[in-house]
Amino acid sequence: EIVLTQSPGTLSLSPGERATLSCRASQSVSSSYLAWYQQKPGQAPRLLIYGASSRATGIPDRFSGSGSGTDFTLTISRLEPEDFAVYYCQQYGSSPVHFGQGTKLEIK
Amino acid sequence: QVQLVESGGGLVKPGGSLRLSCAASGFTFSDYYMSWIRQAPGKGLEWVSYISSSGSTIYYADSVKGRFTISRDNAKNSLYLQMNSLRAEDTAVYYCARLWLVLDVWGQGTTVTVSS
Numbered sequence: 001e002i003v004l005t006q007s008p009g010t011l012s013l014s015p016g017e018r019a020t021l022s023c024r025a026s027q028s029v030s031s032s033y034l035a036w037y038q039q040k041p042g043q044a045p046r047l048l049i050y051g052a053s054s055r056a057t058g059i060p061d062r063f064s065g066s067g068s069g070t071d072f073t074l075t076i077s078r079l080e081p082e083d084f085a086v087y088y089c090q091q092y093g094s095s096p097v098h099f100g101q102g103t104k105l106e107i108k
Numbered sequence: 109q110v111q112l113v114e115s116g117g118g119l120v121k122p123g124g125s126l127r128l129s130c131a132a133s134g135f136t137f138s139d140y141y142m143s144w145i146r147q148a149p150g151k152g153l154e155w156v157s158y159i160s161s162s163g164s165t166i167y168y169a170d171s172v173k174g175r176f177t178i179s180r181d182n183a184k185n186s187l188y189l190q191m192n193s194l195r196a197e198d199t200a201v202y203y204c205a206r207l208w209l210v211l212d213v214w215g216q217g218t219t220v221t222v223s224s
């Protein structure tokens with residue numbers, strides 16, 4: 001069973017700054033089957049990134065994903081006010097599928 | 109447009125049962141795996157169950173195995189989750205989502221509260 005650990009738990013930044021979120025897996029994630037989701041308060045999660053680095057439909061190019069093996073990163077190049085939310089990583093390369101515990105991105 | 113709409117949530121006593129439904133539209137429902145994910149108040153996401161496009165392959169999280177049953181009716185473009193022997197720890201928002209390797213379309217969720 002692959003356990004995903006996200007860091008930091010909370011990230012405080014200002015609009016316009018660059019955000020770097022980390023997701024570390026307890027074992028190698030096969031074929032880079034790693035996804036990122038964004039969830040705003042009171043809303044369902046939204047798929048941002050799949051395959052570690054491919055943006056989902058309609059996702060702005062300020063969002064980018066990278067990494068392989070056990071270490072993955074979600075980068076938001078320049079934060080917009082609507083980007084402040086909780087972000088979850090999820091591996092889907094092996095069963096059971098798990099999510100990370102989330103990183104809350106808050107306005108500083 | 110592609111849409112998923114959940115219903116059936118509510119307040120139920122411990123040990124009780126509830127059936128959630130998810131109505132799909134805007135895509136060929138029978139082509140896709142579907143899943144249920146839940147989120148307890150103030151907590152993260154937990155994958156509950158998924159079902160293959162034909163219904164022949166099903167997965168349950170250990171936390172619900174033997175108590176929950178996922179099913180689908182492709183003729184009605186609908187997904188279901190029958191929840192029996194409910195516990196306080198099943199209290200959560202339940203989302204249905206389309207599964208194409210990743211969860212690319214989500215419903216708005218339905219709230220299940222298990223309390224006496």
